[in-house]
Amino acid sequence: xxxxxxxxxxxxxxxxxxxxxxxxxxxxxxxxxxxxxxxxxxxxxxxxxxxxxxxxxxxxxxxxxxxxxxxxxxxxxxxxxxxxxxxxxxxxxxxxxxxxxxxxxxxxxxxxxxxxxx
Numbered sequence: 854x855x856x857x858x859x860x861x862x863x864x865x866x867x868x869x870x871x872x873x874x875x876x877x878x879x880x881x882x883x884x885x886x887x888x889x890x891x892x893x894x895x896x897x898x899x900x901x902x903x904x905x906x907x908x909x910x911x912x913x914x915x916x917x918x919x920x921x922x923x924x925x926x927x928x929x930x931x932x933x934x935x936x937x938x939x940x941x942x943x944x945x946x947x948x949x950x951x952x953x954x955x956x957x958x959x960x961x962x963x964x965x966x967x968x969x970x971x
Contacts, residue, residue, distance in 0.1 A: 885929040892958040894970065896924040897950055900931075912937065929957075936965040943967040 885893050904917045910932055911918045919931040921940075931937050940957070947953045947969045954970040 887959045894956045896954045898922045898924045939965045939967040943969050
């Protein structure tokens with residue numbers, strides 16, 4: 854059985870907050886998931902670079918992760934270079950970030966495909 858690793862208070866970065874969830878929070882997740890074999894169609898509001906984040910959740914070799922905020926208020930964390938490279942290429946092709954509608958597919962482990970819809 855794998856060992857569960859808990860985050861200790863002293864490991865939290867300055868300014869980090871812990872917020873306890875309520876039962877209502879369980880029905881209102883703002884985070885999108887993208888499992889193998891799944892896809893998401895989203896319209897991008899903005900992409901945010903979060904610096905100084907826990908390295909376990911960052912793009913490998915960096916101290917940051919990227920979050921895509923959709924126009925309907927959902928978030929998709931980007932912590933894979935494969936996804937980020939596909940997304941960058943699609944957005945450059947579209948010539949915009951804000952308002953770009955994309956289909957993000959995750960056909961197999963470590964493989965992503967991003968297609969601009971509009």
